[in-house]
Structure formats: C-alpha cells, structure tokens
Amino acid sequence: MLPTTSLTSRDQGNGSLNSREAARHTAGAKRYKYLRRLLHFRHMDFEFALWQMLYLFTSPQMVYRNFQYRKQTKDQWARDDPAFLVLLSIWLCVSTIVFALVLGLGFVETIKLLLWVVFIDCIGVGLLIATLMWFVANKYLIKHPGRDYDVEWGYAFDVHLNAFYPLLVILHFIQLFFIHYIIMQDSFIGCFIGDTFWLIAIGYYIYVTFLGYNALPFLKNTVILLYPFALLVLLYVVSLAMGWNVTKALCIFYKYRVK
Structure with a gap:
C-alpha cells in the first residue's frame, strides 16, 4: 500500500x-x-482514528502531516491500522439507516438502501475514483518519470476514504435536519439549501483529495486537482437557475431503486 x-x-x-x-x-x-x-479489534487504535475524523473537518492538513510522519517512522504513507475503515463503515451503516427512517422506508427497503449505499455509492464509486486518480497521478503528475517513485492504488483508495467521510457526514447527517421541513418543499429556498449542501460536500471532497496528493513530495502540479471546483460551481449555478433540487431528486431515485 x-x-x-x-x-x-x-x-x-x-x-x-x-x-x-x-x-x-x-x-x-x-x-x-x-x-x-x-x-483483532484490540490491536486497533480507535482513539487515533477518531482524532483523524475530527481533524478531517477542522484541519485536514494535520491528518496528511501525520501521513508524512508515518512515512518517516514506518516507511509507509498509507494507514497500517484499519481502525479508520472500521469506524467509517459503522458510521456509514448507522447514517444510512437514519436516512432511511427520514425517508419513511420499511425494513426490507432499508436493507436494500444500505446495500446500495455501501456497495455502490461507497465501494463501487470509490474503486472507480481511486483507479482514475491512481492513473492520472502516475501518468501525468510524477516529477521524474522512470525513477523508483509511483503512487500505488492502495494509497489512492486511502485518500478517497479520507475525502468521503466529510461528504458522508454533510449529506447523511447534517442535511437530514433540513430535508422534511425545507429541502423537500417545492420552493426556491428548498432547492437552494439542498443544492448548497451538495456544493459544500463535493467541494470538500475535492479539497481533501487535493491535500492527499499534494502531501506526496514526488508529485508535481497537484493544483490541477482543484480545477473541478470551477465545473462544480457552474453546475451549482445551473441547477439553481433550472430549479433542480438535487437532494429531492436523489431521494426520489433512492425510493425508486429500493422498491
């Protein structure tokens, strides 16, 4: 890794x-x-994993600075402790169940939604993004091609997990307090708040991903990983102009998929 x-x-x-x-x-x-x-759960450092989850919101640079320390002490950039993955999995399951309750889904529908979110939204999309980023980094961002430096796929997936956690909390937890009373209403304010949540969540995903690759000293021009911000803002403006409530559309989509 x-x-x-x-x-x-x-x-x-x-x-x-x-x-x-x-x-x-x-x-x-x-x-x-x-x-x-x-x-071996007793061998995992859950306290440190919780610290990382907190700092991914307050100061994600600190998390990747710790990755640099790990490289110096253990000759390894990626995590060697699966505690973060375990906590992320638990949080993903709990937040998805709460999300299903907010949508008014039954038991069987909740199980279907949980399987969809875990295996499609998290793992499936994560594998696709990690593979794409792994290819781009090794193909275009290596400072000195041909030398013994490369970004391995495992680290790319680790960066995805770091970026996915804040997105998950924003969309599957904070947003829930606004869904029924504001976002799902047929009004501009509902569309505005729902789309703004998506803007913040995806924007944070892009930023944390950029920090992950920017932490590797053998990569160059990592600032290009921030360029999708421009497209994201454009799509945000277009969605508001068209009155397209992304959250409402996704809720309808999920209900359709689990029935």
Whole structure:
C-alpha cells in the first residue's frame, strides 16, 4: 500500500534491499498485514482514528502531516491500522439507516438502501475514483518519470476514504435536519439549501483529495486537482437557475431503486 517504492537511507548501503526486507515491503505483505489486523479489534487504535475524523473537518492538513510522519517512522504513507475503515463503515451503516427512517422506508427497503449505499455509492464509486486518480497521478503528475517513485492504488483508495467521510457526514447527517421541513418543499429556498449542501460536500471532497496528493513530495502540479471546483460551481449555478433540487431528486431515485 506504499505510494512510493523509493529506498530508505538504511537500505542504501549496498543499493538494494536484502531478501527479508524486500519481502516485508511488498504490497502483498502489507495488504496481508492490514487485512489480518481487521480480525483483532484490540490491536486497533480507535482513539487515533477518531482524532483523524475530527481533524478531517477542522484541519485536514494535520491528518496528511501525520501521513508524512508515518512515512518517516514506518516507511509507509498509507494507514497500517484499519481502525479508520472500521469506524467509517459503522458510521456509514448507522447514517444510512437514519436516512432511511427520514425517508419513511420499511425494513426490507432499508436493507436494500444500505446495500446500495455501501456497495455502490461507497465501494463501487470509490474503486472507480481511486483507479482514475491512481492513473492520472502516475501518468501525468510524477516529477521524474522512470525513477523508483509511483503512487500505488492502495494509497489512492486511502485518500478517497479520507475525502468521503466529510461528504458522508454533510449529506447523511447534517442535511437530514433540513430535508422534511425545507429541502423537500417545492420552493426556491428548498432547492437552494439542498443544492448548497451538495456544493459544500463535493467541494470538500475535492479539497481533501487535493491535500492527499499534494502531501506526496514526488508529485508535481497537484493544483490541477482543484480545477473541478470551477465545473462544480457552474453546475451549482445551473441547477439553481433550472430549479433542480438535487437532494429531492436523489431521494426520489433512492425510493425508486429500493422498491
């Protein structure tokens, strides 16, 4: 899950890793260690994962600064502790159930919505975005192509999870307090508030994603990852001009999908 395969200073004595060190640093070995820790809850640092979730809202730069510290101490950028993933999964399930209650869905419909949100909205879309970002970063953003630097797919997915969490809280929690009484009403103010929630949520997703790739010192021109902001604002203005309430449309879509 390392975003870079560069050699550390302790490995540069003879210019290559010895066989034991090489085995420990392979992507397969790291993936096996990460997945194995999913079965040992007492070995996970949930307190630190909660700290990361808090700072993804208040100061996301601090979260990625910690990623840099991990690279210095453990020679690994991506998380080696699945506590964040576990807490995110729990929050995703709980918020989706509450969202289903707000929409007035039954038990079976709630289960269908939960499966849709987990496997399509989070995992499916996440895999697609992570793969796209992994390709773009390695194809166009590497400072010195051909050297032993690359953004691995695992780190790209880790960045997606960081950016997805604030979006989830904004759309699946904060927005719920406004759905019935304001957003779902046939009025401009309902359209304005609903679309503004989407503007903030997706805008924050773009920003946190930018910070994730900007933290990697071997990438260049990462500012281009902020360019989608312009398209986002344009779509926001167009949706208000057309009176298209995105939240209301998505609620109707979800109700249609689970029936």
